[in-house]
Amino acid sequence: MDTLAIVILNYNGQPFLAKFLPAVLANANGHPVYVADSASTDSSVSFIRTNFPDVRVIELPRNEGYAGGYNRALDFIHTHYERPTYYVLPNSDIEVTPGWLAPVLALMDANPQIAACQPKIRSYSERNLFEHAGAAGGFVDWLGYIFCRGRVFATFETDHGQYDDNRPVFWATGACLFVRSKVFHQVGGFDASFFAHMEEIDLCWRLQRIGYEVWTCGQSTVFHVGGGTLHKSNPHKTYLNYRNSLFMLYKNWPADGWLWPKILLRLMLDGASSILFMQLGEWSDIWAILRAHFAFYGHLPTLHRQRKQLQKQQIKEVKLYPHSIVWQYFAKGKKTFAEMIN
Structure with missing residues (x-):
């Protein structure tokens, strides 16, 4: 049985796949890599099959956003392939780094109560700064507004090791979410009505309500372009x-x-x-x-x-x-x- 399935959701993201998929494959440590395509209108699917024959392509019938798309893709993997212990869901505009998987998997293996986890997320363009989508782990205030270790509203901290620890947080980012597969399916996955944005926070809240924990792993770092599907000004x-x-x-x-x-x-x-x-x-x-x-x-x-x-x-x-x-x-x-x- 595969311990981990690396699953990238794609919608008209061929340039990102060309740029970032080689590093994902080079640092997959033998784990299978899937691209779930949400009925792209560009040539993403043919491009993957031509240039990355080792990638397992899942063709979804329509674009149901992050939430519905990942629900369909992970249900398909759960049904048609050997069921992994974990899924990791890197966005198509994530640049992974050597050794990005091992620290997170070791942390989750050591604590079965951890249902979801994330690495540190730094900016692809300003590489020493934490990135908007998750930074070093997220929290929610009493009115439902979200913030992160390393990013509060428009203030982005420089990463100088202040968040290199492993610790519980309220939510782990969907930009590069590690999740225990059994628990993901147990709670019904993401709420598909969200379509995109904050579905991972809703999921993390629900996971904690039934007794699980959400963590951030400071020994793993990836870089995020951000706004790959919907620009922040949209x-x-x-x-x-x-x-x-x-x-x-x-x-x-x-x-x-x-x-x-x-x-x-x-x-x-x-x-x-x-x-x-x-x-x-x-x-x-x-x-x-x-x-x-x-x-x-x-x-x-x-x-x-x-x-x-x-x-x-x-x-x-x-x-x-x-x-x-x-x-x-x-x-x-x-x-x-x-x-x-x-």
């Missing part, structure tokens, strides 16, 4: 981030009676963030935030059913960062993870 990305954050918060917030006050405060803060987009003249992003809120309202019946089901399954209360990172960052001037924690 209004659809704004829409998905705002909508999915509300989805995640409603589904997973503890049953303590404070859900709706927090949701209403979040909606107000989201609205206030529109002022920044207004100052920048980015009206399409303001419309994206409004659409995200209306999509949240429309999805409430489904979210409520999911919330009730998750509450029945829960065996462990999950702790969030007990302060507002918006207040800490913008009002108190705390720009780094260390300042936030202190």
